[in-house]
Amino acid sequence: MAKQIYYEDVEVGGEVTPLQKIATTRMLVQWAGASGDFNPLHYEEDFAKNLGVGHPIVHGALKRSWLVNLMTDWIGEDGKLKKLSCRYRGMDYPRKMKTFDEPQDGETWWCRGKITKKYTEGDNCLVECEIWVENGKGEKTTQGSALAALPSKSK
Amino acid sequence: MAAFVVPDSLKQLVGQAEKPFVLKVEEGAIQRYARAVGDANPLYNNVQYAAQSKWGRLMAPPAFGGWPVEAEGFDMIKFVARLIGLGAPAGLLDGGVDYEFYSDVGAGDTLVAVTRVESIEGRETKLGATMITVVETTFTNQKGARAFVMRNTFLNF
DSSP states (O other), rough: OOOOOOOGGOTTTTTTEEEEEEOHHHHHHHHHHOOOOGGGGTOOHHHHHTTSSOOOOOOOOHHHHHHHHHHHHHHTTEEEEEEEEEEOOSOOOOOOBBSSSSSSSSOOEEEEEEEEEEEETEEEEEEEEEEEEEEETSEEEEEEEEEEEETTTTO | OOOOOOOHHHHHTTTBBOOOOOEEEEHHHHHHHHHTTTOOOOOHHHHHHTTTTTSSSOOOTTTSSSSTTOOOOOOOOHHHHHHHTTOOOOOEEEEEEEEEOOOOOOOTTTTEEEEEEEEEEEEEEEEEEEEEEEEEEEETTTOOOOEEEEEEEEEEO
């Protein structure tokens, strides 16, 4: 795990350590099994086409989980995620597989965040962040916010 | 294209609570979930590491157990599919989610969840005539402490 971050280390406007993700058809199958979301929209070509989204799309809830991953990596074990919200603004299409476990070349996603506010409330040292998932073109396909408590060096 | 007009068959669901359902949090389910996300945090993957942490057991990432994880006696997708049976447009998209996290969740916990339809409204969106449903689910652990609350937004179009 990365070094623990403290409330005193962060400033408004600062960046949440970015997290890279590559959505693949394999990952979508894995996510369907782990999450229980078997909507054919995420694995059946004709079904997705008929719904007007072109091709099978990345599950919104998987992108949400990437954002949770972004936040929990950044706040560390002594941080506590208090709230997280996100809205799915755009479709994302997974890379197809080249081999059994290697994806074809293609799009790479980045989960990113920016600190918008820091304040204390009782014993809690809180930070608010704007968070998002960016596709290969730099478009924010999922946008949201998070509230987390960070440990303080003075406690 | 006009806004979707919500039929009475759906309007009457607002405010109604579903039968509570139980979610047993298991080590294997947490690990499969973390691997699917690509989250390498040892607290969610490594039983030995987690046992030596301050929690003493494998922990679940926040939002584990929320939509759309299946649980005994409840399947959020079937619940949403029921809306279609009652007159909602057949296209379904997950619009987004809001979480509030309280007590940490880990292997061995048993969560009881209650789902309630908060609102259903018709709108015109870029998808066309769309029905927007907000469903709130509160998860309580075996000690009676609130674990987390999630508010899901679904789009039928």
